[in-house]
Structures are given as structure tokens and as C-alpha cells.
Amino acid sequence: MAYQVLVMNFGSTSTKLAVYKDTTEILKESIQHDSQALKAFEHTMDQKDYRKQAVYKWLTDHGYVLDQFDAIISRGGNCKPIPGGIFEITQPMIDDINTGLYGIHPAGIGCTLAYEFGKLHHVPALTAYPPVTDEFCELARFSGIRELKRISSFHALNHKAIAKRHCESEGLSYESINLIVVHLGGGVSVAAHQRGKMIDANNALDGDGPFAPERSGTLPVGDLVKMCYSGQYTEREMLKKITGGGGLMSYLGTASALDVEAKISAGNEDARNAYAAMAFQIAKAIGGAAAVLKGDIKGILFTGSIAYSEMFVNMLKSYIDFIAPVYVYAGENEMLSLAENAYRYLTKSEKPLIY
The missing domain is CATH 3.30.420.40 (ATPase, nucleotide binding domain)
Structure with missing residues (x-):
């Protein structure tokens, strides 16, 4: 049936x-x-x-x-x-x-x-x-403050599906190789896949990593603490700044990559700089994942809705294509x-x- x-x-x-x-x-x-x-x-x-x-x-x-x-x-x-x-x-x-x-x-x-x-x-x-x-290795859980533990919070479903689909199409064993998978959507996650396990990734919801269309990513910690205690914002308002109101939304008032690219085409330098800065930060995260995998990487896989953007993919490739071959699986799947x-x-x- x-x-x-x-x-x-x-x-x-x-x-x-x-x-x-x-x-x-x-x-x-x-x-x-x-x-x-x-x-x-x-x-x-x-x-x-x-x-x-x-x-x-x-x-x-x-x-x-x-x-x-x-x-x-x-x-x-x-x-x-x-x-x-x-x-x-x-x-x-x-x-x-x-x-x-x-x-x-x-x-x-x-x-x-x-x-x-x-x-x-x-x-x-x-x-x-x-x-x-959660498939993190133990070292990935350390935050730098004993009371705070880094947690696994990212686009695990799409990461796992794309990694396995890539291996099937290339005749590879997912459990035998290392990959870096990059989800490019409203949130951005970069994960190190080591022989079938996602051993490290940024908290793409409200924790760390590169800023995204509507996520702040890692922030200057001291300034963030001062902002929280300034009396200007409630806890809920601060959380909204981090998730939903951060990233491109904070800089440009939109979380749409299409809107940002339209602004860039119209000559908006603020849009160009914010978009380039997002690519810059994501590239740094990819470099970090490459270090975690000690340079033994079969491929870097781009997925998510922004992977449809030739402009943004080319921005990223210009930084990281020396690390490993880049494959694009646009969409969320x-x-x-x-x-x-x-x-x-x-x-x-x-x-x-x-x-």
C-alpha cells in the first residue's frame, strides 16, 4: 500500500x-x-x-x-x-x-x-x-566559561540529508570521509562532518558563528553584556535582536537576499558592504571547520536558499575554494x-x- x-x-x-x-x-x-x-x-x-x-x-x-x-x-x-x-x-x-x-x-x-x-x-x-x-566531540562543547556549555543547535536535518546525498552521487562512503557543509538560509550554519558524525557546528539559532540574514551570530561579548544592563532593552527585546532582528535585518532592515542584491544592483554601498561582510564571516567559519578536520576534507557543500545566489556563492568561493572542491546543492531539501x-x-x- x-x-x-x-x-x-x-x-x-x-x-x-x-x-x-x-x-x-x-x-x-x-x-x-x-x-x-x-x-x-x-x-x-x-x-x-x-x-x-x-x-x-x-x-x-x-x-x-x-x-x-x-x-x-x-x-x-x-x-x-x-x-x-x-x-x-x-x-x-x-x-x-x-x-x-x-x-x-x-x-x-x-x-x-x-x-x-x-x-x-x-x-x-x-x-x-x-x-x-547532537553528535559533537567533547572538545566542541567547551565555551570558555565553566557554567556555559556550547550546544548543538543548527540545521542538522538538511546537513545530514545533503551530506548523504552528495556521497551517494559521488560514489563515496559518508562514514569514511570528511566534509564541510554550509547551510545558507535565514540562519547560517557551518558544520564539520567527520566520518559520518557532525562533530562541531555553530549555534545557528541564538549562539555563535557568522551573522546571517536574521541572526546576529557571535557578538563582542563585553559590549553585549553592557547593552543588556543598559536599561534600554528587556530580555525579550535583546533576544529578538539576536534572533530575528540581527544580521542583515539589523544592518539593512531586510532579511531577503533578493532585496539585498537588488539594493546592490541599484548602487547601495551599505548593502554591498553588509553582504560582503556576511560572506567574510561565513568564510572564517569554514576555515575554522577545516582546521578542526585538520585539512582532510573531500568537499565543501553549500545548501539552503541563498545557495541559489550566484553572486553570494562566488563571494564565498573567492575565500575558500583553495581548501577543497566546492559543490552547490541549492534549496533546503x-x-x-x-x-x-x-x-x-x-x-x-x-x-x-x-x-
Whole structure:
């Protein structure tokens, strides 16, 4: 029999939805949300009802009801660190996501809604390779302050899927080689893949690494502490500056690479400099990953939506193509990867892990 799966991927400004029969895409759409409508919500998780209505409307518009599906799978939210694999979404996972202790991202809303939909319609609710998938080596956990530990929080699902897909296409064994994978989206993550394990990566949500379209990345720590205690901003406002209001959004008032490139084409030097600085910082992170892998690297893989940009890819290549061959896999590829994981669950070819 063919299994029908609803795939959900909640991003900062979009809700991506798809229907798959086994691993064949039947329907896919990215619903772009009005930025002003999203700004009306003080806290990211406050968007839950708004996003739920968007899902219901999309299903109704295309003639689907939730009872039709054999499984619902959502891109993972920020729960406690867990090993890579497929998970049934449970109440303890939702509780941990909603604490915000491990970072806050709209993907957490997706997990929450998948769980609620699943309980209401008696459909398995799943997630796979969430951002907190943790394969770090022990040295990667040191932050420099004993009380603070670096955590794994990045685009693990897409990293793993692209790395494996690249190895399949090149006739390589993922478990036998080293790669650097760079996700270029609203957040940017650079990870060192060592023989099948993602041993180090920047916290692409609210921690460190290069700045991104809407993330601040690593900041001057002393100045950040002073800013926090200046009395000008609440804790929530500071967190918004780091995630959602940082990076290109802070410098240029937009997180759209297309908008930035249009500004550059129109002669806007501020846009040109900010875009070039983002490439500069990402290149430094790639160099850091190369050092962690001691220069033994089979390839550097670019993925994510900004990998479609020839301008930005060329900016990056000019810094790092001496390290290893560069391969571009533009787009996020996360919907197919989620569908493939759901299929493995439904066919019992892979057992779910317990949260």
C-alpha cells in the first residue's frame, strides 16, 4: 500500500507544507507570511493559532483532511539534545520545546501542532534530526566559561540529508570521509562532518558563528553584556535582536537576499558592504571547520536558499575554494528528507528513538 504523509516545516517567515505518497511529492507549497502580521506577535510561540489556521486553510483549499494521513512529520523544534534519528513527538518533548531553554524557533510550533493534530486525529506525529541533534566531540562543547556549555543547535536535518546525498552521487562512503557543509538560509550554519558524525557546528539559532540574514551570530561579548544592563532593552527585546532582528535585518532592515542584491544592483554601498561582510564571516567559519578536520576534507557543500545566489556563492568561493572542491546543492531539501524519514517509520525499516 502507498502511505500518505503530511510534511510541515515552519520557518521564520514561512510555513512550508507538502503531501507525499511514500517518498513521491504530490503537492508542495511555501506559504509566505506577512512580516507585519508576524511582528504583531510579541513571542515566537504566540504565533501558534495564526500558523494553525494557515495549515487548516491550505488543507481545505486542496481538498485534504487530517484523518486521511498515515503520518504527520514536522521539522524538529529545540528540545533537549538528542541523538540523530526518527522520534515520535511526545508531551515531554513539547514541554521542553516550550520552555525555550534550548532556543526558540517557529519549528517548535510545527512540532506542537503535529502533536495536537496527531492526538486529535489518531495519526502518528513524528520528527527527525531536529536542530538539537547532537553528535559533537567533547572538545566542541567547551565555551570558555565553566557554567556555559556550547550546544548543538543548527540545521542538522538538511546537513545530514545533503551530506548523504552528495556521497551517494559521488560514489563515496559518508562514514569514511570528511566534509564541510554550509547551510545558507535565514540562519547560517557551518558544520564539520567527520566520518559520518557532525562533530562541531555553530549555534545557528541564538549562539555563535557568522551573522546571517536574521541572526546576529557571535557578538563582542563585553559590549553585549553592557547593552543588556543598559536599561534600554528587556530580555525579550535583546533576544529578538539576536534572533530575528540581527544580521542583515539589523544592518539593512531586510532579511531577503533578493532585496539585498537588488539594493546592490541599484548602487547601495551599505548593502554591498553588509553582504560582503556576511560572506567574510561565513568564510572564517569554514576555515575554522577545516582546521578542526585538520585539512582532510573531500568537499565543501553549500545548501539552503541563498545557495541559489550566484553572486553570494562566488563571494564565498573567492575565500575558500583553495581548501577543497566546492559543490552547490541549492534549496533546503528538508521536505523530502522528512518524508523519507516518515516512510522509513511507516515501513518499519527504521525504529523510532525514545525521547
